[in-house]
Amino acid sequence: MRDLNDRLLAAHKACDHAALVALYTDAAAHSDDPDAAGFYLTHAYIFALETGHRDAAHLRAQLVAQGRETPL
Numbered sequence: 001m002r003d004l005n006d007r008l009l010a011a012h013k014a015c016d017h018a019a020l021v022a023l024y025t026d027a028a029a030h031s032d033d034p035d036a037a038g039f040y041l042t043h044a045y046i047f048a049l050e051t052g053h054r055d056a057a058h059l060r061a062q063l064v065a066q067g068r069e070t071p072l
Contacts, residue, residue, distance in 0.1 A: 004030075020047040021055060028062075038068050045069075 004027055009020040024044035041062055048056035056070040063069035 017047045017051045018053065021051070021059075022046070023051050025059065034066075038063075038066060040068070041066070042068065 008023050024040045028037045030038035045059040
């Protein structure tokens with residue numbers, strides 16, 4: 001997880017939102033803590049919304065399935 005954290009920090013510093021979507025999605029998928037996974041997934045979704053990323057709807061659907069976002 002240390003390497004992932006370093007890559008997240010580098011992507012933030014570079015303002016690389018596409019990388020942030022991928023990295024936060026990866027962090028959510030590999031987290032053993034449901035609250036941490038939700039935190040990472042929420043961040044992936046926010047950056048996806050900001051950039052019009054193709055995975056935004058899928059990320060939102062995951063948040064809805066976890067009860068972290070309300071259905072439309």
